[in-house]
Amino acid sequence: MTIQPIHAAEAGESVAGDPALRALVVAGIAAAAAEAVDRDGRFPAEAIAAAKAQRLMGLLVPQALGGEGRSLAEVAEVAYRLGRACASTAMIFAMHQTKVACIVDHGTGSPWHAALLRRLCDEQLLLASSTTEGQGGGNVRSSAAAIEPDGECVTLDRAASVISYGAEADGVVTTARRAPDAQPSDQVLAVLLREDYSLERVSGWETLGMRGTCSAGFRLRARFRPEQVLPERYPAIHAETMTPVSHILWSSAWAGIAAGAVERAQAFTRQAARGAGGQMPPGAVHYGRAVSSLKTLRALVADALSRHAATAADPRSRAGLDFQTAVTMLKVEVSELAVTTVGSALRACGLAGYRQDGPFSIGRSLRDILSAPIMIHNDRITQNLATTALLATVPAGLAD
Template sequence: MNVQEAQFRNFAPESGRVPCPHDTFSFQQRTAAVAEAAASEAEAVDREARFPRKAIDAARRERLLGAQIPIAFGGEGASLFEVTDMCYALGRACASTGMIFAMHQTKIACLVRHGVGSTWHESFMRRVAAEQLLLASSTTEGQNGGNIRFSTAAVERSGVEISLVRDATVISYGAEADGIVTIARRADDAAGSDQVLLAITRDDYTLEPTLAWETLGMRGTCSAGFKLNFRGSADQIFPVAYERIHAQTMTPVAHLCWSSVWAGIAAAAVDRAQLFVRKAARGAGGNMPPGAAHFTSARMTLTKLRAIIAANLESYAARQRDERALSSVDFQSSINLLKVEASELAVTAVMHAMRACGLSGYRNDTDVSVGRHLRDVLSAPIMINNDRILASMGTTTLMSAVPASLRD
């Protein structure tokens, strides 16, 4: 069995691989330690719009940044099921920490699936695992309006050397990352959609700040804009066209990990609503407060949110080895609709939680304050805008048959 097949076995439940309780328990324990660190600074990270260094340092100590890397390359071969559980737990503690972790793990997933067989990328995987490197993403450019399937900047070639200059309007935690995974046009004469993916390290590039990050929520992701100047080796280009990486890994893993973070934020808000309702009921001799019905709605919405994430995880796992199935209209529509539906449900759950808590949830100085959670989760429908996704899906969904049964 080669390394790539082994990684697929680590992910796919139909392969017969079941993580032993010790592995799962270890990840849970280590994630809990990181979540504790994240929660301890969540308020300050939000207030000061600063990188959650304490939490990410804890993730390094617990060796979670390289958990997805195959065992053969020094990692632990964590499955996407385990990674999304980590995203959920960290999102519950601190939204910014959870989102940084989710974005990093999406880049790692691309490296793991599409870097095997490339000497440079296999060596890079070993570095990520050994040094617990934090990888950022650069997919948004000044003129593409968030359309990551169109690039303006092109790779320039000079023998085996390459260079790239990119006007990146957003590079989340770019100033803090140890490396960046970025997309670009294959060459200067290539179409905007003819893209490649590159992995670059801090030694290879410089960042010139261009846009600050002063936002309503997700303030700790520090998603500032930069002019990226890179010079390195052609070996750093992934050996697979970005079109395939986008469909098979980048989009599904990003949507699953992001959704898990949003579900974590919603769970944290529901926790606070439950605390409020219980206290209010005890203080009123068992009589429920006026907002109790909103708590029930929040719980129901969270249950639905978790269910659709779980269903899409299973769907992705079932298709993991089938490139045609991953690129099908049905699967791509489903995984994009996951992003849309999960983001809207998360906002709804948090809003219900706030209404359950009433003024106490609206205030910023109570133990049931939901203000930070609401501000953070409102980014969900906007980050890769839901309207853009739905507009782009209009034609493709017309080509997909309406299911004939509940199990189709």
């Protein structure tokens, strides 16, 4: 399966209008480089440069601040299309947009953050995320490093076990304890630009898949202005924006990876049937399962987007147990079903899918999608959800 770019637009020429059409331009460039990105474990520089050229970095930023004010559904569509081409590109795009959403939802009343969003749109800045730290791993609701006063500025010294594409980003959005005497869960979110921090690499990123995200570990040392901290405490940001947006956009990217694998399985099945005089190959049953699973994946994402849109008038309602349960389990369900979908596509293609070479290879898709259940481990998520659910009342009826 080969995703072709729109011939009327090269990487440096923006296609006006629908972000989905612009995503096709980027997807064509990402697909052409995806094998090299995976093989060399390198940042997908061509694809991200194309995304910047197509002005995709500020899609969620309001028009009044220089962005396009696009909906989360439109951004999810871009993540899906990129996922079909290059998993690392799609995940980088999804993580960046999650950080932008946090600033838009919780920082536009701050002059510093409003100015940052204008600059982001003007320069098409790429923001990385630093929410995992030390031995805490994926527990994003706990921070060890604290913001400390330093004259008119504040400092932060953080052992970040993972900062995806940190060395390539134009800025980092990081969690931290509010103050040296604050509890680990008393967190804030700070926006740092390149001139504010230094990164010392402390670990590499030699992984099975998602190799192009370059999610190495760093020691982050920063000195910045206090106003760069978002005015709202992180618990609210996490519940209202970070969790729903990240889970929806990650799920869209994973569904896109699955769609790419299903498309290869379809091409193989068609070719095999033609070669056998119309008789379906033995793996056709697995292709049928892959198609069905992909439909379910897309439906799960669509339902989450509908739930998110329904709370637009009252974003604080997203902190409620029903919404949080649904959007939390979206990540779990989509990540696991996407693995199943790609596995079915592999079995549909048989040896042709198992091979690393050839047009029907599913190997890269499988290695990439295996990261989904362990990117903030599903067991951690379901355990935390079970603890929270103990405080809720079990519904007595369907209408409750």
